[in-house]
Each structure stands twice: as structure tokens, then as C-alpha cells.
Amino acid sequence: MDKREGISYALHSIDDGMKVAVGGFGGAGFPESLVSALEKTGKKDLVIVSNNAARFEGLITSGAVSKIICSFPFGGASSTLRAAIVDAGVELQLLPQGTFAECLRSAGSGLGGVLTRVGIGTAFAEGRQIINVNGTDFLLEPPLAVDVALIHAEQADRWGNLSMRGTARNFNVAMAMAAAKTIAEANEVLEIGQISPDRCDVPGIFVDSVVGPRSTLESEDL
Amino acid sequence: MDKREGISYALHSIDDGMKVAVGGFGGAGFPESLVSALEKTGKKDLVIVSNNAARFEGLITSGAVSKIICSFPFGGASSTLRAAIVDAGVELQLLPQGTFAECLRSAGSGLGGVLTRVGIGTAFAEGRQIINVNGTDFLLEPPLAVDVALIHAEQADRWGNLSMRGTARNFNVAMAMAAAKTIAEANEVLEIGQISPDRCDVPGIFVDSVVGPRSTLESEDL
Amino acid sequence: MAWARDEIAGRIAADIPDGWVVNIGVGIPTLVPEFIPSEREVLFQSENGILGMVALGPDGSPDPEMIDAGKRPIAIRPGGSFFESSLSFSMIRGGHIDLGIVGALQISRAGDIANWRTDEKMIGGIGGAADVCSGVRNLWVAMLHTTDTGESKLMMECGYPLTAIGVVDRVYSDLAILERDGVTWHVIATAPDVDLAEVRRATGFPIESGDEQ
């Protein structure tokens, strides 16, 4: 069982129109090699599922993106990104950040969605089913399953076990769970047994492809 | 901020009639000191929330338990326990084990319950609300909040950060989240900073009392 | 001659592909790991929070914090991991486990399984059985074909309380290996000196004659 793949080979599983989750919060835990390689593939109509839109300007301006599902597309300063999104006719779907994370986990956990009080009485409740549980109303937000997840880890092994550092965990864990195919880039690829069973942030069962550090990518490419 | 308490003092927060979650799967991660101290308090009408009933024979025979919420009360051999449960008129509520764990997590996460396919078409669907999400039916199981959780850890610090070993994590994590008050017994109580931020299985925010190893209990007791 | 329990486990082990993650229940399924060829990497998951569990070797000392779902002492192989119960059942319900191998009291033609109690009134425990049977990608049942009194455990409709509906993919019994497609059952193999007619007599629903060997 060896999940190590060259980056181009791993990205072959992404087809036009797919829903692609991308981990990271700001630059922390962002799979930069995978996204920059994805930009070169010329895919179309991708639905990007990521907390923030700021790092997808390349994909957006090249017309690769039809929709972005996120919680915080960009801060106030990103005027070029804002214009790019409008120009490219990209649809934006916003979810509160906790709902966004939990909907990913829900999909990966075989559950039917998330019942939350967050958004009750606001625009986030529009079009949502309200479910009353023991006298309290909750919004029902359906699970957010994705075709492919692109995530980042500090360390990986060939079975796809991942270990992360600092605030780089963020959405990477729930996205690995939610995806039909999870591609993880890692700063370091270790031998089996070098990731402690007590320090494994994402068990290999949730990971399908492991892409090594940038320096080793070219020679490994298939 | 110091959450270390003597075991008797910590257990003062348990009142008659309370819902008390107890961690552990078999003996792994079972808070033995806390349960054996609880037996001596003479509480009544407790609702025990624990995966298994086998370790509560003392509480049951002394009449302390009115109900047990669990997934697997006992194996085939526990005839004395079986008889004790019937004799004491203890009500048993069974949940599939994954639903049991997820309902605890749901309560601790401020969510409205669990939507699961598990139990559809079986007796576990009886009396449950069915919610249709995008064409698929799910059972709605309400969150399982508890008054107090008694859990076990390998290591703790005075802020309640916990680190666990092997298969001892089990329900201890979700129960810590689900409880209004969580009391953790630990084999070892360390200084702040000795539990790595990357190796903290239960952040101290979920823990209210830390009870040290048995040998130090008497002198610390308040 | 019918297959013995060890032989059933051996047949199952032979059919598990390299790289699969497998959850095993109590009974015959617990015998499966020892028949996995050593060069094949198969990971065993136990719902109490371990991926990559292995038998405790003869020199291993039992650790009370290291047990499987049957509460027997175990060890972990390099590359394994520990996790808490809600994540464990995310794996199981979420379809991340390639295969579940369980025992059964009864199996229906439509793939329903009853494997947790015989009587509505009996006190018993469901444990993780319903989650495993509902959630895994493939569910194989290891069981004896008939009860001690000779009645078939494979029947048109189960009489015992159900664990999950429409989930059984294969049955590995002492008499045969059967595979289900909707309500159609095929024989993949029969035990030595057991013929299709004998399997049919011992089975409470029709079996196709197509592709048996």
C-alpha cells in the first residue's frame, strides 16, 4: 500500500465541474504546491470549497472557477480579487465558519447534516429547513461532500497518515474526511511507523494520495 | 487557575437524580477511582451514561441508579449484573454506539442532534423523528447532554489539559465536551507546559476538576 | 465436508485485497487476521479507537489501555493510529472502512441482518453492530449456515430484531460462499463435497444457478 504520487498524476483525478475543497486558513495549512499545479491544468467550472477566496485569484482570472463556497471570501483590501470574482461571474455561497467546518465533517461522517442555532433570525436562515428539537428551533444545513480535497500537512507517510503543526490543522482534517479523494501535500514524507499513533492528526484511512515536498516532485512525477 | 481538587470535594457537585456520564470502554480509560468513590457517596436516582454497564454493579445493587443509557450493557456471561438490573428496576436505554458517541459530541458542540441512517428500518427508529435531507431519510437523535462527566486520562495539568494513551480515549473526549461539569482523574498530574499543545487530547476548556492519582488523593482531600 | 471455522476465516482472508481497512466483529471474524498473508498490508480497525491493531504476540505484556472491541488485549502495528469514539464512528458510518466482517443470527433475502439479539424482551446490547453493518462499503458475514437444530439462518425475512436493512454483500458459511445482488444470490464457491443442491436445501431463499463453480 503506497499512496505516494507525483503531483500531476494525483491531480488527474480532478475533472471539469468537480467540487474541490482546499484546506488552509490564510497561509497556515494551505496546500500551495497543489493549488499552483492545479492552476496549470486548465480545468473549468470548478466549485472551490475553501474558507477564504484570496488565494484563488489565479484560478478565478483564468476562468477555472464557477462557484466558491466559503465563510470569508476576502478582507476589505482585496479589490482586484473582488473585481475578478465579479468579472468572471463566479457565484459565492457563504456559510458561517463553524457551520462550514461542521458540514464538511458531517459529510465525512455519514451524517445527514448539521442542526445549528447559528444564523437563526438572520439571512443565513433563508431557504433553510427549520427543525424543532425538544422545543428549540435549529437550522438544518445539509452535509458538504466534495469530490476532491487538497490539503497540507507537516509530515506524511506512504499510508497517508498525516501530522500537522500549529494552526495548520484548521479545515484540513474535516476536508480529508469529506472528500471522495483526498490529496495531501506534506513538507516531509516519513517511513511507516515514524508518525506516532498518538500524534496522527489525520489517520491514513482519510487520505488517498500523498505528494511530497516540492523539491522531490519533478523526479517523482509520473 | 487551578482545577486540581480532592476526589470527595470534586464529587460534591453530583446531586441525586443527576445524569452522570462515565468514560471508558471495558477497563480502558475507565475512571475507576472516581466510580469507586461515587459508590461511597450514597447518591440516589442517578442516570448513568456509559457505553457498558458491567462496572456499575456496586452502584446498581446499592440502589443508586434509576436508568442507564448505553450501547452494550453487558456480554452474555454477566448473569448477576443482569439480575441486579432487573431487581433494582433500572431502566435501560440502548443507542447504537456511534449514535451514542455522536449525541454526546452534539450536546457538547451546541448542535441540535444527530441525523443518522443507522437504525433506519429497525427498532432503533421507533419513536424517532425522520428528517428527509435531499431525498434521503435520516433518524433524528437528540443531543445527549449530561450534568457531570467522570473521565480518565493518562496525564493532566492544573488547567485541565488531558493527554490519553492507546484505546483509552474512547468516550472520554465526547463526554468531557457534553458535561456541564467534567471531572478527570489522571495517572499523573504535570506542570503547565508539560503537555505538548500538539498532543493534548482534551483541551482544558472542557475540564472543570482534575483529580490526581490515588496515592495523592487522601492528603489533597478537602 | 463443510468448512471448519478456521477454514471460513481463511477463505475470507484470501479474498481481502491489499490496502483494505477492515473492521472485524466477534466470533469467526476474529480469526481472520491470522490468515492474512504477511506480504499483504491489511489494516484492522476496532471501533473503540484504533486503526492498525494486531494480535498481542506471545512475548507481549497486556496493557489495560490497549484492547479491542471484544475487550481482549491487543497491540498496534507501525503506521497505526489511536482516536476517540466519535471519530471512529465517522470512519465507520462515513463509508471509509472498506470491509466489515461480522457474525449473524439471521440474514434475509434482501440483505437484512439480525445479529444482536433473539428476543424483543431479552436484555442485550447493540454495541457498534448497527453502525458497522450500515456504514462499511462491503459487509461480509461469517456464520454457520444453519442453527444447532438445523434451521436455516438464511431466510426470506428475518424473525429476530434487525441490526440493519439491505446491507449484506456476501455470506461465508460452513457450506458455501454466497454473494447478493439485490434479492438475487449467487454461489461463489461451495465447501468440498458440498453440492449446490445441499446449499439450496439449507437456504431459506432461492439461489441462482448461474455462476457457481
Add this chain to the structure above:
Amino acid sequence: MAWARDEIAGRIAADIPDGWVVNIGVGIPTLVPEFIPSEREVLFQSENGILGMVALGPDGSPDPEMIDAGKRPIAIRPGGSFFESSLSFSMIRGGHIDLGIVGALQISRAGDIANWRTDEKMIGGIGGAADVCSGVRNLWVAMLHTTDTGESKLMMECGYPLTAIGVVDRVYSDLAILERDGVTWHVIATAPDVDLAEVRRATGFPIESGDEQ
């Protein structure tokens, strides 16, 4: 004389009890940690997955994997922990966070808060604001009392899209500290040389005259 931003942050810091876990939003709230007395143990949570974050010291080198929710480089104190986003929001929604300190565009008499965008048509992001405002045990708002054009941000009903309803417990503004009980607002303190009449003029809903100082 109205309080400056630093003074608002200082007033908030003075009111946070030892042992509280606090989530802080962008703007004035980010100034609060530096005013916590060093002997007081207050833990700051950031929704991107850290409990116990502290400012990166002058000698600290920024680590790209160590940022706060405002994407500024931070460090972690001994006794802190890292976790993934769904657990982070379990803490937030589940009522485990003692206090959230956020900025606001508008606050209503009933405690509704609007703090994520001014216009239905504007492209903006909610981030974790709705979760924090709905989930924490106590929600304190740090804000200027009026807009640049002199209109009150404290009004009978918010005009901007809401973040959460009925959640604001206190407002720390440049003019006063106000506390809400249902639709009743009390003044806890006013800034130096600011009197109750001035606070009332600057506020779009009634303020009780009872217990101001």
C-alpha cells in the same frame, strides 16, 4: 473626554476574571490581551484552532503555520493547545467560551448585533462572527458609540444584515459601558466628563437611570 481605543480595551481587560477563556475579534478587541494584568490567567482562543495564543514577542520569528483569526503571526503560551476547526467551533457554539469580545456596526435594543456588512449587495464575509456571537456565554462589544457622521450605532432595530439576535450582554464604547437585561439597558460607567445625558443623546434606545455611577 471620551475614552480612546486603548482605554476601551483597558476597561474590558480590567473586567475579565481570572481563568476565563476569551475569543477576540478584529479591531479594538485585539488590543485587550496586552492590558490583562500579568498575574491573571486568561486564555485567548482563536477560532482557527488555538487556545492560549499570545502576541509574538519582539524577538519571536513569525511562523507561517502560527497565525490568529486576523492572520497575524502569534505564539502559544505553555498550557495552550492546537486543534482543527470543527472542534474549535464545538468550543464556540457549545458554550465553552466564557467571553467573546467583538466589534459591531450596529447594536439593537434587544441585543441583536450587525457586524459583518453594511449592504445586502456588498460582497463580504461572515467568517466566524455568527458562531462567536451566538455561542459564547458572554458577548461584549467594543465599539465607538456613533458613526463618523454622528449617527448612533445603538438603535431600536439594526438596519444592516444581522449577525446574531439577542446576544449582546455589554457594550464598551468610547462614551460609556452599558449592560443589557432583556430590552433594559443600564449604564455601568461613563467616560471622564461624559454625563448620562450625553450618552442618552448618542444612543438610539432608552437607557435606565437606575444604577449609573
